[in-house]
Amino acid sequence: MAKQDFLFSYLQAGETSISNLLLHHYREIGMTSGELLVYLELKSYIDRGIENPSITWIAENLQTDERTVYDQIHQMTEHQLLVQRMKRDAEGKETAYYDFSPLISRLVGREGQIQSQQKNVKQTTAREKLFAEIESEFGRPLTPMEITYVNDWLDKDHYEIEMIRLALKEAVVNGSLRFRYMDSILMNWRKNNLKTPQEVEQDKQRYQSRMAQQGGQLGNRPIPNIPILKLPDD
Secondary structure (H helix, E strand, O other): OOHHHHHHHHHHHOOOOOOHHHHHHHHHHOOOHHHHHHHHHHHHHHOOOOOOOOHHHHHHHHOOOHHHHHHHHHHHHHOOOOEEEEEEOOOOOEEEEEEOHHHHHHHHHHHHHHHHHHHHHHHHHHHHHHHHHHHHHHOOOOOHHHHHHHHHHHHOOOOOHHHHHHHHHHHHHOOOOOHHHHHHHHHHHHHOOOOOHHHHHHHHHHHHHHHHHHHHHOOOOOOOOOOOOOOOOO
16 A cells, blocks of 8 residues: 555544543443453444444454443443433434443542632641640640630631631731630621731721821821730630
């Protein structure tokens, strides 16, 4: 066969694409290498509009027997990776076809599970770091009640970790290292719709600007350093 004829045949044969997600993780969804090859053979025909290719063709292409191909298809059906369905054409004739949507759903579900696990690990790590920072500032391990306090901020009040960390900083700066004080700071920020450290900083700057203007009106007397929030000692 001449080179040009071979190239023409190559292009005429077409190509079959496969998701890298499937290629890299097919074993993790319960698929064997043999099943993957049968899937690719079936897909090569389905992509060309042949929805129910002959098992004989598949066996010949894979240089195996029809019984083996049937077994692979049966295993994919048993593993809920493939469904064989029937449909009617415009003339009312029933034809069979292969539906691989369960395989795609399995892949998508696996990917979502991995992302969820990664997110949980990241959240757990961030929470552990927050506890470590609080204990470092308090100079002691937290009591069970204090641990519950922090968990409630995260799980019930849904405060962002950065906001809790900022409330801790404010408590340290103002010399009132108490959970009640930190809780009041967080509630005050939420009341004023301050959701990020940047918004808190902008609000402080606006407050200082107003105080500076009032100070100028009163003869430029020095403005006392007023903390964000100060509660009396218990």
